Amino acid sequence: MVNGRDCVIAIGTVPVPYAEETIREAVAALIEQASIEGDGVCRGIQKNCGVTGCIVTPLTIGTAPLLLGLALGEAGIPVFVSETRNLYRRELRLVPYEDGERFELCQERGERGKRFEACGVSGFELRIHQGEAVKLRLDIAGEHGGAPYPSEGGREFATGERFKENGVSYTVNGRELREIYGLTIAAKKIGGTKTEVWIHRVLEESADIPQAIEKLEVTARLYRDRYEQGNQGSGNLGLFRLRLSRLVMMSDETAVDAADAVIGPLRYYCAGDFTAEVFSEGN
Numbered sequence: 001m002v003n004g005r006d007c008v009i010a011i012g013t014v015p016v017p018y019a020e021e022t023i024r025e026a027v028a029a030l031i032e033q034a035s036i037e038g039d040g041v042c043r044g045i046q047k048n049c050g051v052t053g054c055i056v057t058p059l060t061i062g063t064a065p066l067l068l069g070l071a072l073g074e075a076g077i078p079v080f081v082s083e084t085r086n087l088y089r090r091e092l093r094l095v096p097y098e099d100g101e102r103f104e105l106c107q108e109r110g111e112r113g114k115r116f117e118a119c120g121v122s123g124f125e126l127r128i129h130q131g132e133a134v135k136l137r138l139d140i141a142g143e144h145g146g147a148p149y150p151s152e153g154g155r156e157f158a159t160g161e162r163f164k165e166n167g168v169s170y171t172v173n174g175r176e177l178r179e180i181y182g183l184t185i186a187a188k189k190i191g192g193t194k195t196e197v198w199i200h201r202v203l204e205e206s207a208d209i210p211q212a213i214e215k216l217e218v219t220a221r222l223y224r225d226r227y228e229q230g231n232q233g234s235g236n237l238g239l240f241r242l243r244l245s246r247l248v249m250m251s252d253e254t255a256v257d258a259a260d261a262v263i264g265p266l267r268y269y270c271a272g273d274f275t276a277e278v279f280s281e282g283n
Helices: 066-070
Strands: 006-012 012-015 023-034 045-058 087-094 105-111 113-127 134-140 146-152 168-172 179-186 196-201 211-226 234-251 262-272 274-281
Touching: 006 066, 012 066, 023 113, 066 134, 066 234, 066 274, 168 179, 196 234
Parallel strands: none
Antiparallel strands: 006 012, 006 105, 023 045, 045 134, 087 274, 105 113, 113 134, 113 146, 113 179, 168 211, 179 196, 196 262, 211 234, 234 262, 234 274
């Protein structure tokens, strides 16, 4: 069974907004083969194999530090930024790996709730598409099935301005490129880490994007919501920055049989570091 959208998803105690979710118990069957002299009927016993599924959620000023930390798998020690009172910078310096931080995931449907313990992220995909909010897909896996609990309901989603594509800028080898139409970063963390980057650009306006990129920097900014600075009034605008190094082109996926302007995706493999710099308020 694939769950619908009529529920609340909370990671720990933080409800997160989402565009899609398929969190469900993973089920397998223990098969008993039919005997030679029997009735020829195979029998099976249902076996619970933990939790599986995914969550697709937009990044907001409040959820970006938590969700990016879970995606990459290791939250570094927050670095206090002086002159801002309560503004912190979190850097996640690593190539994502399989065994990341474990967390509790709660799923509520009206008065019914289900709690999944010791969940982890087996992969993720960050999508920046033209005219849309920046979205993150977390692939969830865990060894424990869901435990029911009574839900009081009424949880409110984390509020705040969403990061959107029109607030994103791209820098390739120190040079800002305005011809990039969108970006997708996909990482699989089971049986070894593999990180791919898809750069979408319009061919009619295309700059020369090199086959080997030493450094790619993606910066997303908000236009409205700011982080508070204690009693000093408005603080800095929301911001997160991604840095990837040593990108090697695997293929050019451009469709050349289109009559109009062509969106040409370039597929890269990330052979270096992946760093996320996330600004958040409080501890």
